[in-house]
Structures are given as C-alpha cells and as structure tokens.
Amino acid sequence: MRKNMSDKQEISQKILVWYQKHGRELPWRVKGGAHPNPYVILVSEFMLQQTTVKTVIPYFKRFMEMFPTVESLAKATQEEVYAMWQGLGYYTRARSLHTTAQIIVNEYGGKFPQSRAEVLKLKGIGEYTVASFLALAYNQPETVVDGNVMRIICRLYHLTETLDDIKETIRKKAEKLTSREHAADYASAIMDLGAMICTPKNPQCLLCPLKDICQSKDKVDLEQIPIRRKLEKKEKQGSVYLIQNSEGAYLLRKRTEKGLLNGLYEFPWKEEGIIWTKAEDTQRHITHVFTHIKLTLNIYKIICDTPLVPDGFFVPKEELSKYPLSTLMKKVIKEK
Ligand code: SF4
Numbered sequence: 234m235r236k237n238m239s240d241k242q243e244i245s246q247k248i249l250v251w252y253q254k255h256g257r258e259l260p261w262r263v264k265g266g267a268h269p270n271p272y273v274i275l276v277s278e279f280m281l282q283q284t285t286v287k288t289v290i291p292y293f294k295r296f297m298e299m300f301p302t303v304e305s306l307a308k309a310t311q312e313e314v315y316a317m318w319q320g321l322g323y324y325t326r327a328r329s330l331h332t333t334a335q336i337i338v339n340e341y342g343g344k345f346p347q348s349r350a351e352v353l354k355l356k357g358i359g360e361y362t363v364a365s366f367l368a369l370a371y372n373q374p375e376t377v378v379d380g381n382v383m384r385i386i387c388r389l390y391h392l393t394e395t396l397d398d399i400k401e402t403i404r405k406k407a408e409k410l411t412s413r414e415h416a417a418d419y420a421s422a423i424m425d426l427g428a429m430i431c432t433p434k435n436p437q438c439l440l441c442p443l444k445d446i447c448q449s450k451d452k453v454d455l456e457q458i459p460i461r462r463k464l465e466k467k468e469k470q471g472s473v474y475l476i477q478n479s480e481g482a483y484l485l486r487k488r489t490e491k492g493l494l495n496g497l498y499e500f501p502w503k504e505e506g507i508i509w510t511k512a513e514d515t516q517r518h519i520t521h522v523f524t525h526i527k528l529t530l531n532i533y534k535i536i537c538d539t540p541l542v543p544d545g546f547f548v549p550k551e552e553l554s555k556y557p558l559s560t561l562m563k564k565v566i567k568e569k
Contacts, residue, residue: 244389244443245412245419251442252422255429259286260293267417271345271370272303278362278369279330283323286428292321304343306334311496315557322560324497329357347371368420374413377420378404381427386410387459388431391448396459466527473502473519473530473565474512478538482547485556498556500565501542502530509535519564528561532568 261277280289296317300306318327333355352363364375386403412419430437449455476484485498512533520529
C-alpha cells in the first residue's frame with residue numbers, strides 16, 4: 234500500500250516536472266501555484282466549456298479588456314455580454330457567467346466564495362468547473378476530470394471497457410494521482426499533457442513523462458482508447474425564413490429566454506417542417522450539428538412589409554452584425 238502511494242506520487246511528480254518545462258503559457262494562467270485573480274479563472278473556465286483553448290484565447294483577451302473586473306461584468310447589459318461572446322457559441326454560458334458575476338457582487342460583496350458548496354450554488358457551475366475553479370484559483374486539492382484526463386487515465390492503466398461504464402473507476406484513479414500540495418499546477422499539467430502529448434490521434438509517447446510506466450504505450454489499440462459508445466445523431470429537417478420588406482431590411486426576432494440559443498436574435502425558423510407554405514424555396518440549405526442533433530434548415534424567402542411574427546422587427550442589412558446571432562444564423566446569413 235505504501236509502495237502504491239509512492240507510485241502515485243511519483244506519477245504526479247513526473248507530470249508536474251514535465252509541466253514546468255513544457256506546459257503552455259496561456260493568458261489566464263500562472264505557473265507555480267494558484268492564480269492571484271479568481272475572476273480570470275472564472276471567465277476562462279466558462280469560455281473553455283465545450284470550446285478549444287486556441288479558439289478561446291482571442292475571445293478571452295477581448296472579454297477581459299471590455300470587462301476587466303467582476304464588478305464591470307456584473308454591471309454590463311446582456312446585449313453587451315453577448316456581443317463579446319459572439320462566435321463562441323453555447324450562449325447559455327455567457328448568461329450564466331453574467332449571472333454569476335452579479336451574484337458575486339450583490340451577495341458576496343465582490344469576494345469570490347471558496348467553498349465547494351457555495352461555488353456550486355453559482356449559476357452554470359457543475360462538477361467539472363467547480364473542481365477546476367477551486368484548484369486553479371485557490372490551489373485546493375480538487376480533481377479535474379475532463380476528456381483529456383479520462384484519456385490519460387484509460388491509457389496509463391490500459392482500461393478498455395466502454396467509457397460510460399468506468400467513469401467512477403477513472404475518477405477514483407484520477408483522484409489518487411492528484412497532487413495535494415500543487416493542485417493548481419497539477420490541474421493545468423494533466424490537461425496540457427492530454428492536449429499536447431497524449432492526444433486522441435498520434436500520441437507523442439516518446440516525449441511523454443509517463444512513457445516508462447504507461448500500460449498502453451506500445452499496444453496496437455492505443456488510439457482507440459478510451460473506448461466510446463457510438464452516439465447516433467438524430468437528424469432533423471426544418472426551415473428558416475429570410476423575410477425582407479420592400480426596403481431590403483430583414484426580419485429578426487429575439488428568442489425567448491429559455492431553451493436552446495435563448496436570448497439571441499434570429500430569422501424565424503422551425504426545427505422540423507415548414508411555417509409558411511407560400512414562401513419561395515431558394516433551394517439552398519445549411520446544416521448544423523448540435524451535440525445530439527444534425528439539423529438541416531432549408532432556406533425560404535418572403536417579401537413582406539409587415540412583421541409576420543408577433544415579436545419580429547425589421548433590421549437594415551448593414552446593421553445585422555449589431556445583433557448577437559447564433560452560429561446557426563450566421564450560416565444562414567452566409568447563404569443568403
Ligand atoms: S505513454 Fe503514450 S499513451 Fe501513455 S500516457 Fe503517454 S502519450 Fe499517452
């Protein structure tokens with residue numbers, strides 16, 4: 234048992250040493266302990282949910298210039314926040330981050346909570362984000378388990394069962410490896426190792442600090458690990474309407490506050506089937522893949538001077554970019 238413990242410490246030490254030398258320099262990161270500004274960690278963690286580091290970097294920089302403190306973000310309007318988020322997608326995150334900033338300012342006097350239970354009560358923070366926030370902002374010994382970590386653990390121990398069936402096993406193994414003294418660096422280190430070395434395809438085993446102990450290193454099934462159950466994406470075919478008035482302005486509407494893409498502006502559309510049978514079919518379409526749905530929208534045109542939907546309003550073509558639109562609607566604009 235004692236031997237086993239020291240093995241674990243040796244593994245986390247190898248990862249930490251590798252990180253000090255090779256870990257990425259990122260605008261929201263400091264090496265050698267917790268970040269001094271928890272707001273920086275909060276913003277980056279929200280942005281990094283479902284989005285790659287490379288994509289997030291320029292958005293993060295612009296966002297921090299616009300809202301450098303939690304107070305400035307709390308004071309902003311939803312439109313201002315959305316405008317800085319445009320293009321990152323998954324706008325629910327922007328809304329939750331905004332609400333969280335308001336809670337921190339209004340209920341905690343601008344001081345960030347540091348207990349797991351309190352952080353979890355903020356908006357849009359689940360098990361993954363609470364762990365990484367507490368580790369990175371306060372060096373608390375939390376275990377971060379994302380896709381990168383799962384891949385490393387499965388390969389390190391050559392776990393070949395389907396991922397969904399062994400999540401608890403992976404979490405326990407990841408927990409045992411977590412450095413208690415250097416939790417912030419360790420959380421960054423293991424994510425970098427997954428993103429830079431133990432990549433899904435072509436892992437760089439020769440450069441890996443775990444190469445001497447990894448149980449998958451020379452196995453033929455290495456790239457297949459972790460084993461994922463194949464998800465069938467549901468296909469839907471709907472319609473979207475470019476409604477123009479006689480001056481060429483386009484009809485937009487704001488989505489209701491709840492559900493998919495909430496709070497964004499859009500052309501009227503329907504997830505399945507059509508809304509107006511007399512609309513002109515442009516014979517063009519766009520396709521967008523959500524987590525579980527592959528959506529194809531056929532594009533229709535209508536010329537009409539009255540808004541055809543209760544909450545619709547006309548916007549001159551050159552002003553469309555002032556409204557936060559989803560990636561889905563931006564695809565429609567490109568096709569119009
Ligand atoms: S040796 Fe290869 S498979 Fe094993 S953890 Fe390192 S990069 Fe991943």
